[in-house]
Amino acid sequence: MIREPGMSVRLKLTLSYAGFLMLAGTLLLGAVGFFLLDYQDRALEVMPVVMAPSGRDLIKDFAPDAAIVMLLLLMFGLLGGWILAGRMLAPLNRITAATRQAATGSLAHRIELEGRDDEFRELADSFDAMLARLDAHVAEQRRFAANASHELRTPLAITQSLLEVARDDPERDIGELHERLRVVNARAIELTEALLLLSRADQRSFTREPVDLSLLAEEAAETLLPLAEKHGVAIETSGDVTAVNGSRALLLQLTTNLLHNAIVHNLPEGGTVQLRTTASATSSTLAVENTGEEVSPERIWTFTEPFQRGTERIRRDHVGVGLGLAIVKSIAQAHDGTLSLAPGAAGGLRVTVRLPGGSMSLGDRQDVSR
Template sequence: MSVRLKLTLSYAGFLMVAGALLLAAVWVFLLRYIPDRAFVVSADIDLTVFPVRSRLLDVFVPRAAGVMAFLLVFGLVGGWILAGRMLAPLSRIAEATRLASTGSLSHRIRLAGRRDEFRELADSFDGMLERLEAHVDEQRRFAANASHELRTPLAITRTLLDVARRDPDRDLGDRLRAVNTRAIELTEALLLLSRADRRSFTREHVDLSLLAEESVETLLPLAEKHGIAITTAGDPATTAGSPALLLQLITNLLHNGIVHNLPSGGTVRVGTAIRPESVLLTVENTGEMLDPRLISTLTEPFQRGTERIGGDQAGVGLGLAIVKSIVQAHDGTLTLAPGAAGGLRVTVRLPQATGKSKYVSG
């Protein structure tokens, strides 16, 4: 039985019960004031007795049966129409679901009318379709870009092997090693990005200021090599998350600030701060003026901004994409803005650690 038929039978049944109760109440009311028999005195003073209740019953029952039949028909027809009108939004939602199951995510319900339970359900479904469409488009772009990025070192390796086969005496070991290293770095970056998206990590209390100092010590040789000065400042800022992923986040931001900088004499400033119910991590570097439209695309996978100061640190184009995924996995927000005198200012806002840490399973 369809839901519409069930609702129709429910409406009709309720109407029949209500009608039966009403007729029963009328019958009981009549019985209270009508005697069993009535005496009629004719003109010649003959006394005649009439059975009033039995006569009333003979008249009342057929008419009550007619009323019940009318209520049954009225309840079925009216219930069918009302159920159809009430369930019309569900039909539109079901149609949108069928379209989505075929892979069409561009369809929207856009249910009109006053805001009720069906409108809230339709709006929630439209929001889900919008997020799914954006996610699928992002995954398609990511798969296409990843395939392109992985194909490049493989194609270079094949070319070098062909050259080595034609000229066995030629030493191509260093070039093959460099290409292989790039392929490994890209694969590891893809695995890290996948791990962050799954949120499969243990949450611990982590001080971002300590992780920032550790990351600065790790990348200080690279900064000195290119004449970049790194300054750190701020207060202890404790959040709950994965120490390894948060360290990777800061390292990526710091590395990005170093390689996208002035040819010489540039700076990278790292700071931490505490806000009500949140902590802030800020990484700002000098560099050329950036177009705001370019900044909005930097967190997309395999998007690279300005030219880097050194070709030996080419990267794989996943630095800020990994940062974005780690921030989202920690329920934070990531903000990119151009610096006042050039360069990029990146602000990460994470929830402040409260209570005990907990385990989050992906």
């Protein structure tokens, strides 16, 4: 947007200070002149006419001094206003300089405005907090882009190697090659879909509607029951109606990912997974806890990072794409919620998703159940 050049804020404040001072001086000199004329009228009553000054002479004598005073007031108002405006706008200049520096891509700079709390201090602190969030977000996006590039390159490299081997060995079993290519392609598709889902959650490009987390937990448990039976894991669901406002598809994906991780990262046999939903006046909670090996608290914070698939966490028969908890975290944040992880009481992991509570009528519950 092209704008015409105008006066700076400092010059405007200077002229405002000087104008106000001139107005105050004019009113003051006017009041003095009024009192002098009133004094002259009273002097005429008690003094001879020849001894009393005329109104014209009084104004004539008073006007030069008044003009000098007004000129001094103007000079003092301009100089003082310029200095005062500069001191008042100094914090704003620092904020402007930091903004320009951030516009060049440097997000590590902070204003750190000193002094007592006022409007400028509040603005500077808010700007510093925004820069910190942007810096962390950009760093996270860079790590994610690097990891995603590496992960996407892996299946493509495997495909290229298989094709080169098939080209160099015409007698190779084509059926085996097709099967291996199918597996690699399926993994690439799964990874791409996970990345698209993660991007959709980050952009918050979804429509909010009343959703019952308890029904989503039951649906996820029913969907993943064959996988749980395959791994010898029992699923337990409990909880009353737990209403939230959000995307049913994304929240179902969140619940499914949590349950899937809890099943896969469990005991070799005889494991359990518990899904509980609770609601309070202000929030709704989904908690998923499983049995398994003990997890050190130092490693828990890495679980929500994309592509974290440490061998200690992942079953050999189900590698996954390493985006399960990263997607859960992104979906929770997109719904203004939080994700917390903690070691289970007897091993395993306890994952808690807390979302802002919503309202759900009987008709909404019937629609959701259908």
